[in-house]
Amino acid sequence: MNHIDNVNFDVLNKGALLFVISGPSGVGKDSVVKELKNRPGKFHFVITANTRAPRPEEVEGVDYFFVSKEHFEAMIKGDELVEWAHVYGDYKGVPKAQIEGALASGKDVLMRLDVQGAKKIKSLYPFAILIFLLPTDEEEWQRRLLARAKEQGTDLDMDIRVEKVKEELASLNVFDYAVVNADNQLEQTVEAILDIISAEHHRLSR
Amino acid sequence: MNHIDNVNFDVLNKGALLFVISGPSGVGKDSVVKELKNRPGKFHFVITANTRAPRPEEVEGVDYFFVSKEHFEAMIKGDELVEWAHVYGDYKGVPKAQIEGALASGKDVLMRLDVQGAKKIKSLYPFAILIFLLPTDEEEWQRRLLARAKEQGTDLDMDIRVEKVKEELASLNVFDYAVVNADNQLEQTVEAILDIISAEHHRLSR
Numbered sequence: 001m002n003h004i005d006n007v008n009f010d011v012l013n014k015g016a017l018l019f020v021i022s023g024p025s026g027v028g029k030d031s032v033v034k035e036l037k038n039r040p041g042k043f044h045f046v047i048t049a050n051t052r053a054p055r056p057e058e059v060e061g062v063d064y065f066f067v068s069k070e071h072f073e074a075m076i077k078g079d080e081l082v083e084w085a086h087v088y089g090d091y092k093g094v095p096k097a098q099i100e101g102a103l104a105s106g107k108d109v110l111m112r113l114d115v116q117g118a119k120k121i122k123s124l125y126p127f128a129i130l131i132f133l134l135p136t137d138e139e140e141w142q143r144r145l146l147a148r149a150k151e152q153g154t155d156l157d158m159d160i161r162v163e164k165v166k167e168e169l170a171s172l173n174v175f176d177y178a179v180v181n182a183d184n185q186l187e188q189t190v191e192a193i194l195d196i197i198s199a200e201h202h203r204l205s206r
Numbered sequence: 207m208n209h210i211d212n213v214n215f216d217v218l219n220k221g222a223l224l225f226v227i228s229g230p231s232g233v234g235k236d237s238v239v240k241e242l243k244n245r246p247g248k249f250h251f252v253i254t255a256n257t258r259a260p261r262p263e264e265v266e267g268v269d270y271f272f273v274s275k276e277h278f279e280a281m282i283k284g285d286e287l288v289e290w291a292h293v294y295g296d297y298k299g300v301p302k303a304q305i306e307g308a309l310a311s312g313k314d315v316l317m318r319l320d321v322q323g324a325k326k327i328k329s330l331y332p333f334a335i336l337i338f339l340l341p342t343d344e345e346e347w348q349r350r351l352l353a354r355a356k357e358q359g360t361d362l363d364m365d366i367r368v369e370k371v372k373e374e375l376a377s378l379n380v381f382d383y384a385v386v387n388a389d390n391q392l393e394q395t396v397e398a399i400l401d402i403i404s405a406e407h408h409r410l411s412r
Contacts, residue, residue, distance in 0.1 A: 177405065195400075
């Protein structure tokens, strides 16, 4: 071994990465993120603050921080949110401290955001890797929205949803990846996302 | 279902992709490609033509097409090769028909090429995805080169190899990914490559 001459093979960035799971309402973001949380891994999940009422299965501080509208408006005024949105009458947003603390921890950060939120994150953190979840087709997507509205006893204006999803698809160019989250194929969706995360750690340039 | 309004969720390119496994001499390209061939998959492997003598374990038409120098020079004259190189006194190159036939088949194409060859492929097929295999460090890499030279009873000029690998690392910017192929971690190398292949099928833009 008398030829060691300092060839540097250490070319990969070993740092933590920021991933955003996004996609239209009804595509199954919540189920996908829940499943990712069950996987052995080294992710830090960013918890979103939300003013809507928790759904029966949702847990405070795990699925969301559920806060009052007054509390949320105080956070807006105090500039404590990286991004926030007023969606279907409720506020939803990501506390700055959540992301910044997570990135500093050295762990990969995973966020679930709506399409508007994902775009804002990309503009603030251009190195963020955005994954767009898709339904198999329009029929599957509408069926899911209708089923959820029925389950929750809420109204659904499909025309508004269709307009919104068309707008969201027009933002696809901001996203890095798309994954189809088909009915009864949650496992495959999660595997595809884990593959993307692994691959991004081997990318040479962003 | 009276709201179906032709929202097009079909945004991913379903076509076959072209992957190139490359990296310095001694990094283990052959072992990695051999292992990938053992995986259930839907790859088409491009077989390289080579004028050197087969190594004991190598099989004609599987590992390489082993051809005479005269035959190879005739292919050069006939413009039958996508790329070729004169490496350590032997010719090595990829017959055009191999790649073009493979791409037309609709299957992902996997090629093993040296760094010079990988760069040529990228200039001909800019959509090709180049993966650079790395050793853990210089010591591991030199140990492997020495072991192989000893096994084959061939001479090894380490100074020439070091110069060459430095040149190759300077071409890293042409590559899309890098994967460390560490001693006794072949399984992990192969998994990382399969993750990259999966992720690339979910990419929205190249």
